Amino acid sequence: MLGVCYYPEHWPEAWWEEDARRMAALGLTYVRIAEFAWSRIEPDPGRFEWDWLDRAIETLGKAGLKVVMCTPTATPPKWLIDLYPEILPVDPETGRTRGFGSRRHTDFSSPVWHREAMRISTAVAERYGENPYVAGWQTDNELCCHDTAISASPAAHAGFRTWCREQYGDIAALNAAWGNVFWSMEYRSFDEIEMPVGAVTETSPAHRMAWRRYSSDMVVRFHADMIAIIRAHAPGRWVTHNFIPMPETGVDNHALAADLDFAAYDNYPLGRADLALAKSTADEFAPLMRTGHPDFQGILFDQTRGLTGRPFWVMEQQPGPVNWANHNPRPAPGMVRLWSWEAFAHGAAVVSFFRWRQAPYAQEQMHAGLLRPDCTHAEAWPEVEQLHAELSAIDLPAPTKAPVAIIVDHESDWLGQIEQQGRGYNYQKILTAWYGTTRRLGLDVDFVAPGADLAGYAMVLVPALALPTVEAAARLQAADGLVLIGPRSGAKTHDVTIPEGLAPGRLRPLMPIRVLAVETLRPDCPGSIAIGNASYASGLWRETIEPGECTVLGRYEDGAPAVVRHGKVHYLATLVEDAALDAIVAAMATEAGVETTPLNGMLRIRRRGNLTFAINYGAEPAEAPAPEGAEFLLGTRTVAPRDLSIWRAA
Amino acid sequence: MLGVCYYPEHWPEAWWEEDARRMAALGLTYVRIAEFAWSRIEPDPGRFEWDWLDRAIETLGKAGLKVVMCTPTATPPKWLIDLYPEILPVDPETGRTRGFGSRRHTDFSSPVWHREAMRISTAVAERYGENPYVAGWQTDNELCCHDTAISASPAAHAGFRTWCREQYGDIAALNAAWGNVFWSMEYRSFDEIEMPVGAVTETSPAHRMAWRRYSSDMVVRFHADMIAIIRAHAPGRWVTHNFIPMPETGVDNHALAADLDFAAYDNYPLGRADLALAKSTADEFAPLMRTGHPDFQGILFDQTRGLTGRPFWVMEQQPGPVNWANHNPRPAPGMVRLWSWEAFAHGAAVVSFFRWRQAPYAQEQMHAGLLRPDCTHAEAWPEVEQLHAELSAIDLPAPTKAPVAIIVDHESDWLGQIEQQGRGYNYQKILTAWYGTTRRLGLDVDFVAPGADLAGYAMVLVPALALPTVEAAARLQAADGLVLIGPRSGAKTHDVTIPEGLAPGRLRPLMPIRVLAVETLRPDCPGSIAIGNASYASGLWRETIEPGECTVLGRYEDGAPAVVRHGKVHYLATLVEDAALDAIVAAMATEAGVETTPLNGMLRIRRRGNLTFAINYGAEPAEAPAPEGAEFLLGTRTVAPRDLSIWRAA
Amino acid sequence: MLGVCYYPEHWPEAWWEEDARRMAALGLTYVRIAEFAWSRIEPDPGRFEWDWLDRAIETLGKAGLKVVMCTPTATPPKWLIDLYPEILPVDPETGRTRGFGSRRHTDFSSPVWHREAMRISTAVAERYGENPYVAGWQTDNELCCHDTAISASPAAHAGFRTWCREQYGDIAALNAAWGNVFWSMEYRSFDEIEMPVGAVTETSPAHRMAWRRYSSDMVVRFHADMIAIIRAHAPGRWVTHNFIPMPETGVDNHALAADLDFAAYDNYPLGRADLALAKSTADEFAPLMRTGHPDFQGILFDQTRGLTGRPFWVMEQQPGPVNWANHNPRPAPGMVRLWSWEAFAHGAAVVSFFRWRQAPYAQEQMHAGLLRPDCTHAEAWPEVEQLHAELSAIDLPAPTKAPVAIIVDHESDWLGQIEQQGRGYNYQKILTAWYGTTRRLGLDVDFVAPGADLAGYAMVLVPALALPTVEAAARLQAADGLVLIGPRSGAKTHDVTIPEGLAPGRLRPLMPIRVLAVETLRPDCPGSIAIGNASYASGLWRETIEPGECTVLGRYEDGAPAVVRHGKVHYLATLVEDAALDAIVAAMATEAGVETTPLNGMLRIRRRGNLTFAINYGAEPAEAPAPEGAEFLLGTRTVAPRDLSIWRAA
Ligand SMILES: [Zn+2]
Ligand SMILES: [Zn+2]
Ligand SMILES: [Zn+2]
DSSP states (O other): OEEEEOOGGGSOHHHHHHHHHHHHHHTOOEEEEOTTOHHHHSSBTTBOOOHHHHHHHHHHHHTTOEEEEEOOTTSOOHHHHHHOGGGSOBOTTTOOBOBSSSSOOOOTTOHHHHHHHHHHHHHHHHHHTTOTTEEEEEOSSSTTTTTTSOOOSHHHHHHHHHHHHHHHSSHHHHHHHHTTTTTTOOOSSGGGOOOSOSBSSOOOHHHHHHHHHHHHHHHHHHHHHHHHHHHHHSTTOEEEOEEOOGGGSOSOHHHHTTTOSSOEEEEOHHHHHHHHTTTSOHHHHGGGTTTOOTTHHHHHHHHHHHHHTSOEEEEEEOOSOOSSSSSOOOOOTTHHHHHHHHHHHTTEEEEEESOSBOOSSSTTTTSOOSBOTTSOBOTTHHHHHHHHHHHHHOOOOOOOOOSEEEEOOHHHHHHHHHSOSSTTOOHHHHHHHHHHHHHHTTOOEEEEOTTOOOTTOSEEEESOOSSOOHHHHHHHHTOSSEEEEOTTTTOOOTTSOOOTTSTTGGGTTTSOOEEEEEEOOOTTSOEEEEETTEEEEEEEEEEEEEOTTOEEEEEETTSOEEEEEETTEEEEOEEEOHHHHHHHHHHHHHHHTOOOOOOOTTEEEEEETTEEEEEEOSSSOEEOOOOTTOEEEESOSEEOTTEEEEEEOO | OEEEEOOGGGSOHHHHHHHHHHHHHHTOOEEEEOTTOHHHHSSBTTBOOOHHHHHHHHHHHHTTOEEEEEOOTTSOOHHHHHHOGGGSOBOTTTOOBOBSSSSOOOOTTOHHHHHHHHHHHHHHHHHHTTOTTEEEEEOSSSTTTTTTSOOOSHHHHHHHHHHHHHHHSSHHHHHHHHTTTTTTOOOSSGGGOOOSOSBSSOOOHHHHHHHHHHHHHHHHHHHHHHHHHHHHHSTTOEEEOEEOOGGGSOSOHHHHTTTOSSOEEEEOHHHHHHHHTTTSOHHHHGGGTTTOOTTHHHHHHHHHHHHHTSOEEEEEEOOSOOSSSSSOOOOOTTHHHHHHHHHHHTTEEEEEESOSBOOSSSTTTTSOOSBOTTSOBOTTHHHHHHHHHHHHHOOOOOOOOOSEEEEOOHHHHHHHHHSOSSTTOOHHHHHHHHHHHHHHTTOOEEEEOTTOOOTTOSEEEESOOSSOOHHHHHHHHTOSSEEEEOTTTTOOOTTSOOOTTSTTGGGTTTSOOEEEEEEOOOTTSOEEEEETTEEEEEEEEEEEEEOTTOEEEEEETTSOEEEEEETTEEEEOEEEOHHHHHHHHHHHHHHHTOOOOOOOTTEEEEEETTEEEEEEOSSSOEEOOOOTTOEEEESOSEEOTTEEEEEEOO | OEEEEOOGGGSOHHHHHHHHHHHHHHTOOEEEEOTTOHHHHSSBTTBOOOHHHHHHHHHHHHTTOEEEEEOOTTSOOHHHHHHOGGGSOBOTTTOOBOBSSSSOOOOTTOHHHHHHHHHHHHHHHHHHTTOTTEEEEEOSSSTTTTTTSOOOSHHHHHHHHHHHHHHHSSHHHHHHHHTTTTTTOOOSSGGGOOOSOSBSSOOOHHHHHHHHHHHHHHHHHHHHHHHHHHHHHSTTOEEEOEEOOGGGTOSOHHHHTTTOSSOEEEEOHHHHHHHHTTTSOHHHHGGGTTTOOTTHHHHHHHHHHHHHTSOEEEEEEOOSOOSSSSSOOOOOTTHHHHHHHHHHHTTEEEEEESOSBOOSSSTTTTSOOSBOTTSOBOTTHHHHHHHHHHHHHOOOOOOOOOSEEEEOOHHHHHHHHHSOSSTTOOHHHHHHHHHHHHHHTTOOEEEEOTTOOOTTOSEEEESOOSSOOHHHHHHHHTOSSEEEEOTTTTOOOTTSOOOTTSTTGGGTTTSOOEEEEEEOOOTTSOEEEEETTEEEEEEEEEEEEEOTTOEEEEEETTSOEEEEEETTEEEEOEEEOHHHHHHHHHHHHHHHTOOOOOOOTTEEEEEETTEEEEEEOSSSOEEOOOOTTOEEEESOSEEOTTEEEEEEOO
């Protein structure tokens, strides 16, 4: 199903009815509204104006549309900030208060902000919780966008001290856990604890990890409280949230999604490619400029689905040029439809476009919509028409469990930021590389959190699991399938110390090695590893390991073990180039009996139930790896450029 | 005529007379003084010491020199700052107060500063307004140098609120004009308005444009008040100001110059080239290292002349290495003379060198003068001698109107900074590219402000006119000549919104197209346009246009219109490489009957009255494009390296 | 002799005895302790806990080890900061207070900090001054690490005003000396003086130089007071300090070392190479990645020795990968031994490894030790065993005076930062280049301070001596040997003004030239000089000189003099490429009768008494330049890769 994001408050009321009519005629089902409308809902402190919003909802609903209602907490109005300036967050890098004038000018640690956010959420939920046209709810909007998970405000300082007390109980335990004796950093009471910001040189990794966990917990608590309010007033309605790319929240995303019915994602392929590939060469970038990278959508679709394990939404889908990347090209013809189809292939229930009509004013006036500001059709319009027609003709089966699980671990990411050790170490790049390998091999993937049940997966990939919990280690040990564990896994205890007996610490039962030393090399000065007759670059992270009783599968240039195996578990002691990962994972798949479909270039495949989707990001036709006799529901065996084919196996 | 900048307060009084004698002997006419002398004029609050300055002026005057007197407001003394610390400006990027210790430590928004600046200006004007040796006045010094047009002080905040009230009358009008509903940014009163600094993410373009206009207005008001004071006390004397490069003021330069008799410019070709071409390759830069870029002087000479439409001064001319660029080479032999001659070619009345004698102390001790600190001749001395001799032999005619007008628009520049949309979008680079085309075609140019009378110009070039006023649009429509309008023109209303009916909004009467979409590409991943059989790169800004009834002259790689024509008006919907501009403008000139003189390499020509100047920036001789029978007043048909020829057509 | 850094407070007391036993068994003599132990020595204000430290010292001492005791002032505990927040330093770039949470969170200008630092130093010195196991003392730890020499605190502001009063006596003298008239920067009293931070644009060079001197003086005073306390309580014990690389202290290192018995250096070749060569290409860097640059250790060993003129210590020697560079490789096998031997070759008395056992927690848990956290041998262990065996077999003679002196001048370094004039000007790079020339020529070098007695040196090299004192000029004139003076020498007076009669000012008696002009070029756009038939690049600094009666040895591309000679003194008027320096210095050595030993590639030699050490940093064997009949004490005539040979001339 399809939807759209709409801002009745931006347009003359006289336009609403015609807008609703056109939405319905286009085949849209859902309309998300009101996430930035606080200043219109409560124009003065305590004075609410509901009438306009009542009418807007009714107009949409009467046209047959289902409303997705939002809490407007992403943009508190000026009067609230003037009443309670302590709501504003503080930039930890500079110590400067981050002011009013855009959005997300709030501090999750602020008790006043928490109270006010819940107050307005309650008001909206009370008003519309049982409105017949409101099908479900979106909390807030893009939580933690613009680096807002972390604030260094006085409220955050106080909250952190309280949190530390709750976590550690007495200060001696905290000092011991963090190793505060190291530089006479010992505290005598929780009231002496500083935030790990603005120190002369780097603060302790344990201190910074605690700060990250605290900051994440504040967002999770905020979100859980808001969801509870909605649920209390909106019986039978679902609740979701539109995530920014998960790596950018700075939060434990699984915890953040825990109380949701399903997760949603805001998908901007071109802006994302422009920023993520800013250092790529023109030869590398030009083919992706108008399509995005073929893996960058899937990796986030799969992660979004993994947050709840249920079909996800794309709450905002880019319909044309955006305004916020370094460069903002037009999508290649067909890409708006193709990105949408890829979302459905990866298990989407709904794709909703951002936004109905391009705003002629304010920050996003250069951001395309389905309509131009003058109400004429923008470029994506006919693609949405086509998409609706195609969707109407195909019955999408429920998404099924993938053969491969990838464990995604936010704490490994944070560790890589806190204790980088080599400038080339980047957890998100590692995760992306491992995902890329599965995509090139045509393997479907489920992303799961550490500690998730791994039963039924033929293969489990662990790019890094640096601080494994007891539960996460146990789940890995209980996995049914072959397991590939990447470097730095088990490197630390919960409090970011080296485990007794050295790494991999809690993972040693799976992998009886000892990590004796780690080195990191310049990206342009790598060493190598040999696996069989093949040699691959290795440099950004290299562990010297004592292999114990493991079988050695690959060796460094000096003959030391670099890839080892113990039963069903493989351990890769170094970061390697993609080709090495491809070879290792392909061999494991063969052993695991999982069929691979090696893909070249810009074609990717994804299965949903008994359907297979082949998505061609390239400018040339590509051959679909469909079995003989496959029944094509869309497209043909030759997948046209920027097009897809869907088939059911014969 | 020639002049020099002199600081009697820097030298023993015993030296003054000999200095004056040598100045006169060198052929200098004007001596500028006292712009940094506040601490000597008023060493304690309210206690003035005039005697030394009286004597200095008399000494210079008696030697036959004419004094250019200054207001010393660029450097208020420490005691004033200690009395009134609120004078100090605040850095909008960091929120940090910018302190005492160099210069321009003042805030144009500060009422206290305004009062004190006018007080000292009045005192100086009263003292010297009718001094017979004082020929004219310079206001302040290099207004807005060091990014001082904008301050985020409390005074600026208060001033901005008042200014908004004056501009918009009631707060609902402002909210509507700025589109503040967008992210609940609505204000309930003018007292709620923030400065657009320090917000969590980007603030509204309308908000930022208003802030730029406000900041500019404060500088203009400051300047106008100062000029009025001088005029009240200095009957019959002219008033000027020495501008830094106009793009760097952050101010509406035409408004800033409105009350002046003429404008002056401080010309530092090598420092400017070093900074502006910092990213150029060695092959590109080495030929320009000791000469500057052949267009960078002319573009500012022409803009300076355009500020008042009257002959301009070079108030400060680089005489040797400076101290402030990243690298500071010596000029190639002959360049000090050549730069000066180029100024005269472009309509200068006076060229004045900075400075008489190199200071042995403080911030600029590595900056060359005409004399070394030990009073010996520095390198430029003989070039000034030669220049004086040459000037004495040639009667320079009055500058005449050029055949080509280029509209220079500071608001387009600001828009490009506020809403860049693509990192490659840079109004000043666009303006420079368009000017470069005219120079390579040997076309003389007048720079005019939007809204200027365009009668009599055979061609009008509009690199960008993004927010045209009613008047500016009307003047363009009334133009006599062929008009070339660049992309983004008419893109916005006064309050930085998309015009009703889409761009080009107010320019649609001239050019009946609709701009449907805009994309921006990475500089290294351009698309192309075809004009006739030629193909050119296009990427930094690309508009999708509906051509209406226009003739299509050029098309994008996908066949969509990119260059169109409607009557005498051409519209270029994209930023293109120089060769495309050269071809388009050359074709227009042919049609307009304006003779072009295609020039290669480092030679440039400029006409002044009935004289033509050929300036050779290159290291090789160049052929002057002089007609047969031309009478050479200086040089010959072969223009020597770093030399010039001047001829009168036969 | 060998030593190690040990932190008994980091480990269970039960481990101490076995640790001590293993240290002794490894052949270690010295153990440095307690430099970060303040929070354990004084856990609450005024409450001291000595017992644990008494026992630790006794345990070490009874095992036959000699203790190096430290004052713990690098890491004051949290309670001290909470009691006296004014101790915290203020970042001059941002104005932000630098907080608690790491180390060196103290302000040398703070009277409270000074009092507290001396209080704890006194307490420790009283307790252990006469302890029989304490052989000597280290003051503090790595003074000024993390850019802590300079603080912009209120205390620093007050201290700077007092210091200025002491230096200049009356404010008119200061105004005159600094040239404050220049931009009306004149002060009316010392109480008006600002710190040169946060101004609108650059402050006066004299102002900044005074600020640097003041900041340095504060550190020197702090250090001198601490040394005096130790000496008062520790009769017969030596006192040293472990310097960071001297260029990074921001202090007059000779003054800082003045009261020490000898100086020590903390040697981290790989971290240093990674940072210093970050812009090198992969081809340049890869051969050095695991060895460090062959000159970067020697230049600091020689400077450390030069601080007191007595054998130095390496107090901390890298034993494996570190944690703080951008990339942290493992040393090539043998390098830990080789770096240690190189220290002994350059005159070390002791090499002490950092640290005994890798910490499993806090900031440096990724920093290798001699033992891993689990007490097993880390990689360097067998190299230390080998080193101890080799040292036991060789009787190292006392270091002897070198034939060549290089003057190292911190004020030239500061001037280059304060008034860079060209981005390529970098005193430390110049010093490194000159040192590199001597190393490639096989010349031993002593680094001396300006003003040192130069008697007995066959050659004196002066890379830059920009602000020579009367004494330094006199010493140079009195030098016995040939002198080579580099550009910018004599460029300024004490107060950073151009000398009367122009540069080289006070050096004119040695070198009767006048520096007429200076230019600086982009590194990629150099000019050249010719010496004889050879041509060399010259660009980063180029002086136009009037050669007077000097002999011209080299000329710029335009024929102007660039290298001149006057008697025994040579003057190089420009920065040149290495090959030019090599040729000039080689010719001087020939004339001076100093034998050179031209070396290629990665081999370096150093003499100590009658022994010659050949150190091979390369991956290939190299031929030792040993005379026939040389007696090899270690190694052979073919020096193995990453190995050394030592011989005694026959
Ligand atoms: Zn309720
Ligand atoms: Zn008056
Ligand atoms: Zn005592």
